[in-house]
Amino acid sequence: MAENPPVLRLDGVCKSYNIGTPVEIEVLHDIALELQRGEFVALIGPSGSGKSTLLNIIGLLDRPTRGRLFIEGRETSKLNDAAITELRGHSIGFVFQYHYLISAFTALENVMMPLLVEHAFPNEEMHQRAHDLLAQVGLTQWENNLANNMSGGQQQRVAIARALAMNPALVLADEPTGNLDTKSANTVFEMMQHVNQTNGTTFLLVTHNMDLARRCHRIVEVVDGRIVTTRPTRATA
Amino acid sequence: MQTIFIVMAVAIGVAVIVFMSALLLSLQANFIKRVLTSQPHIQLIPPDEVARPLREPASDRVLAPIVQRPAQRIRSIDQWQKIKSQLSEWPDIVTVSPTMTVSALAVRGDANRSITLIGIDPEVYFKIVRVPDYIIAGQPRVLTDDILIGTELAKDLGVTLGDKINIQAATGSSRVLTITGIFDLGNKSANQRTTYVALRTAQALSNLVGGVTTIDLTVPDVYAAEEIAQAVQAATGVEADSWIKTNVQFFTAVNAQQISNTLIRVFVGLSVAFGIASVLIVSVIQRSKDIGILRAMGTSQGQILRVFLLQGGLLGFLGSLIGAAAGGSAVVFWHGYMRQADGSELFPLILEPSLFINMVLLAAVIGVAAAAVPALRAAKLDPVVAIRG
Numbered sequence: 001m002a003e004n005p006p007v008l009r010l011d012g013v014c015k016s017y018n019i020g021t022p023v024e025i026e027v028l029h030d031i032a033l034e035l036q037r038g039e040f041v042a043l044i045g046p047s048g049s050g051k052s053t054l055l056n057i058i059g060l061l062d063r064p065t066r067g068r069l070f071i072e073g074r075e076t077s078k079l080n081d082a083a084i085t086e087l088r089g090h091s092i093g094f095v096f097q098y099h100y101l102i103s104a105f106t107a108l109e110n111v112m113m114p115l116l117v118e119h120a121f122p123n124e125e126m127h128q129r130a131h132d133l134l135a136q137v138g139l140t141q142w143e144n145n146l147a148n149n150m151s152g153g154q155q156q157r158v159a160i161a162r163a164l165a166m167n168p169a170l171v172l173a174d175e176p177t178g179n180l181d182t183k184s185a186n187t188v189f190e191m192m193q194h195v196n197q198t199n200g201t202t203f204l205l206v207t208h209n210m211d212l213a214r215r216c217h218r219i220v221e222v223v224d225g226r227i228v229t230t231r232p233t234r235a236t237a
Numbered sequence: 238m239q240t241i242f243i244v245m246a247v248a249i250g251v252a253v254i255v256f257m258s259a260l261l262l263s264l265q266a267n268f269i270k271r272v273l274t275s276q277p278h279i280q281l282i283p284p285d286e287v288a289r290p291l292r293e294p295a296s297d298r299v300l301a302p303i304v305q306r307p308a309q310r311i312r313s314i315d316q317w318q319k320i321k322s323q324l325s326e327w328p329d330i331v332t333v334s335p336t337m338t339v340s341a342l343a344v345r346g347d348a349n350r351s352i353t354l355i356g357i358d359p360e361v362y363f364k365i366v367r368v369p370d371y372i373i374a375g376q377p378r379v380l381t382d383d384i385l386i387g388t389e390l391a392k393d394l395g396v397t398l399g400d401k402i403n404i405q406a407a408t409g410s411s412r413v414l415t416i417t418g419i420f421d422l423g424n425k426s427a428n429q430r431t432t433y434v435a436l437r438t439a440q441a442l443s444n445l446v447g448g449v450t451t452i453d454l455t456v457p458d459v460y461a462a463e464e465i466a467q468a469v470q471a472a473t474g475v476e477a478d479s480w481i482k483t484n485v486q487f488f489t490a491v492n493a494q495q496i497s498n499t500l501i502r503v504f505v506g507l508s509v510a511f512g513i514a515s516v517l518i519v520s521v522i523q524r525s526k527d528i529g530i531l532r533a534m535g536t537s538q539g540q541i542l543r544v545f546l547l548q549g550g551l552l553g554f555l556g557s558l559i560g561a562a563a564g565g566s567a568v569v570f571w572h573g574y575m576r577q578a579d580g581s582e583l584f585p586l587i588l589e590p591s592l593f594i595n596m597v598l599l600a601a602v603i604g605v606a607a608a609a610v611p612a613l614r615a616a617k618l619d620p621v622v623a624i625r626g
Contacts, residue, residue, distance in 0.1 A: 089535015114534040
């Protein structure tokens, strides 16, 4: 194993549904992909091309039918549910198109949620960590506001802070700006870039917005369940 | 709001169970007390006399094949003193009281009434039948020439304390006794017929000097009386009847009451369980996205399961606390409000702490059990499906 393994490695990953039935369908074909530490990669492709399925497999929310998936050098196919859950909790952060914040909790409490899952009872260290993360996404003055009293852009920034709570190596962002206006989308994207540059966190961003995709280090295009192109952007140069 | 409603539903269910249970427990205890303070738990009586067919000694041929059941004479229990000593040693028996029961006529002037004369040793007999508690005039003194009679007999014969009445036994013996006490057993027939005299007096009147016709027993566990009676019968060879056997209808009523109480508990418990389960299932459906996100954040299936089981247990626990307090208060209020015509209480109220503790624990367990299905459903939610909705 290399000294610094890639944060993510997919090797011949396939995904089928309705296995063994006449209507078996393969939605991902022989996917191979590597993401290095500190990369900011855009995953693009038309609707129904398999982007979300691929993201679910990478996020360990779903299992591939064939192929191997490595997270920080750790092969995941033989891990049981408990180990998968533990790995997901520690190594991967999620940001979805909808923020999915718990509306009855404040921004600070929402950011603390992954820490509470790990430690059960809140402590001062957790408060400080959540406070720092909200500061990083520019929401210090909003930390005691209830999630449903914030704007869409602010809620998505809280969701980014929450995704970073466990200091994951990889953040999977599934169209995080899809529900936002251009200005808010730009702000959220810049926040993610800022975190990527400051913390060295690897981001895989699913987006339909080509302007944002071009601002990433690399664009991976999926069409009909296959990676058809992987190209660096000008931002890399 | 949903939580408040289900907690209230649990509370109402528990309140109904506490109210019903406390009421039935008190009623039942009162009935049993009334029955068992006027009769022994077990009574030993001599076996019936049986006629056997007459046979020719040499050939064993039956000479008189028609056998008529013999009339049952008043007989003493064989070796009753030995049996008394033997039973006094038994750990399952509290009191042993030999008695002599005789049919007699109470005569005063032109008036006479048929009575049952019970000869007793008051020191032990009053531990079984609390005659002193029922004395309304005079005192429970039973010396050789004393007699205690019921209110109805006193009225019928026109006698009062200190008056003398002539007692004529069926055997032909008679004796003049002085009324030292008048009692009210709460039953007109018993007040007409039952009288108490000294054991020695009854023995003399029945021409069975030194004999007894029954041995009365009490036991610590009244519900074990039948089993103990059978053991006594096996050990002594004397017929032993428990209060359960001689009060079959009463005991059946008590059992029916217990069964109906249990059924009420079961059905109320089931309705509480289904209420909690339905609320939690709705909660799982409403929160499926949150559950999905929590799973994505690293929450294990076990943690999700525990959260919902805990929620079910807490709903049951909280509801039962409120319900137990409400049910207890309601039964105390009802007991205070419902009085007899003379203003006295209907019956003594029994509120055992174990009833409340058991109900709270039971409701918590029902809550956890009811949460099992929704909790499993929540734990098994596929995070991808949950997040996509």
